[in-house]
Amino acid sequence: xxxxxxxxxxxxxxxxxxxxxxxxxxxxxxxxxxxxxxxxxxxxxxxxxxxxxxxxxxxxxxxxxxxxxxxxxxxxxxxxxxxxxxxxxxxxxxxxxxxxxxxxxxxxxxxxxxxxxxxxxxxxxxxxxxxxxxxxxxxxxxxxxxxxxxxxxxxxxxxxxxxxxxxxxxxxxxxxxxxxxxxxxxxxxxxxxxxxxxxxxxxxxxxxxxxxxxxxxxxxxxxxxxxxxxxxxxxxxxxxxxxxxxxxxxxxxxxxxxxxxxxxxxxxxxxxxxxxxxxxxxxxxxxxxxxxxxxx
Numbered sequence: 001x002x003x004x005x006x007x008x009x010x011x012x013x014x015x016x017x018x019x020x021x022x023x024x025x026x027x028x029x030x031x032x033x034x035x036x037x038x039x040x041x042x043x044x045x046x047x048x049x050x051x052x053x054x055x056x057x058x059x060x061x062x063x064x065x066x067x068x069x070x071x072x073x074x075x076x077x078x079x080x081x082x083x084x085x086x087x088x089x090x091x092x093x094x095x096x097x098x099x100x101x102x103x104x105x106x107x108x109x110x111x112x113x114x115x116x117x118x119x120x121x122x123x124x125x126x127x128x129x130x131x132x133x134x135x136x137x138x139x140x141x142x143x144x145x146x147x148x149x150x151x152x153x154x155x156x157x158x159x160x161x162x163x164x165x166x167x168x169x170x171x172x173x174x175x176x177x178x179x180x181x182x183x184x185x186x187x188x189x190x191x192x193x194x195x196x197x198x199x200x201x202x203x204x205x206x207x208x209x210x211x212x213x214x215x216x217x218x219x220x221x222x223x224x225x226x227x228x229x230x231x232x233x234x235x236x237x238x239x240x241x242x243x244x245x246x247x248x249x250x251x252x253x254x255x256x257x258x259x260x261x262x263x264x265x266x267x268x269x270x271x272x273x274x275x276x277x278x279x280x281x282x283x284x285x286x287x288x289x290x291x292x293x294x295x296x
Contacts, residue, residue, distance in 0.1 A: 008078065008160050009059040016152055020063050023109050035101035044295045045103045047094040049076075052083045053288030054125055055093060056160035057117030060153055061110045068106040070098025079160055081125075082288075093290070100294065107292045116150070117157040118288035124161025124281045127262055131276065136269045138276065141166040143257070145279040154282050166277055174198050175226075177207045187213060191220035205255070211238045218242070218252050224275070229258035232267035239272035 049055070058078040065072050076082060076093045084091050096103055128140050141164035146154045155165040167173040174194045176187070184190040187206055194204045205224035206217035214225050225242070227235055239254050246252060255275035256268055268276065 008056075008156060011156070011159070012059060012152070017063050017067075019149070019152065020060065020067055020109070022149075023064070023113075024067065024105075027109055028105065032101065032105060035105055038100045038104060040099035040101050042098070043100045043103065045096045045107075045292050046092050046295060047096065048090040048291050048293065049082045049093045049288065050084055050090045050291060051289035052081070052085065053118050053122035054079060054081050054161060055114075055118055055288075056121035056157045057114040057153060060113045060117065060156075061094075064106045064110040064113065065096055065098065065102075068098065068102040070096050070102050070106060072096050079121075090291075096292065103292070103294065111290050111292060113153055115287035115290050117153050117160075118290075119285045120154055120157030120282045121161035122288060123285040124158045124163040127265065127278070127281050128162045130262055131265060131269060134266045134269045135271070136276065137271050138274045139164050141255075141275055141277040142282050143277055143279040144169070145283055158282060161281070163281060164275075173203050173205060173224075175205045175207070178209075181206075187216045188220045191217065191222055195221060211241060214238065214242055215245070218246055218250050222252060224253045224255055226255040226257055226277075227273075228256075230256065232264075235268055235273070236270045239270060243272045 055076055055078055058074065062072050073095045074093065075095070076091070082091050082093065124142070131140055142155070142158040143166055151168070155168060158165045167175065176190045176194060181187055181190050184193060187208070191204055191206060198204060203223040204221070205226055206220075206222040207226045207228050208214045208217055209228055209230075214227065217225050227238060230238065235256055239256075242252075242254060253274040254272065255277055256273050257277040260268060260276065260278040261280040265276065265278070
């Protein structure tokens, strides 16, 4: 696990548990017919991991079963890479105890959340390992292209996987993209307006598609400039020029984004770029396969 100062669950806000209540309301909006069939006798169930990946999403899994009146005992620590192929095809990751009806009531909600979060953590870790092996020393980050209502889980998975979650929402940082610039009329005016309300505590990032636009953004006072959709060669040339041109004049971070994946990211890597951001670590990633089986 990449975190060194505490458990990732300590990041979670006070109100996060209400999201899980809403998941239950969605999954069982009226009667629990299957629960009627099995009844409420006490039993245990084993959580098996059946495909390789990093375990992530433990607090969400725990809270699903806590709200269902069950308890969870983990046998694997969050952030651990599990390889079932080396252990007979499946690994017993946790034991869940409670009424049979409640075990099955929480089963699918808990598994879906854990599988998705672990998949994101795994992909994030893989990308991080790849760029480090290629010599990159800057920040690898996700994006805000997350699933509505599920962002907290997806950002959590990125962090457990060892990458930067980037801005969590529109209030976390002021990012001015092409539509903002067009609507305001110029980069300079857009940055000026952003700084008038963001104050000293919010960074302003500007998305650009040319060196001249980057210069305007830096001159206007942008804290971060995103070089968007450049090819690898063009990115290296512009980043080097900007770093040289503005050295000792303005402090600015350079970010690159736009279509970066594990198959092409190495061609973009250069250490004049401070941040590489990509949605490929959390959009459309394979889930880690988990199952929950009643012990019998």
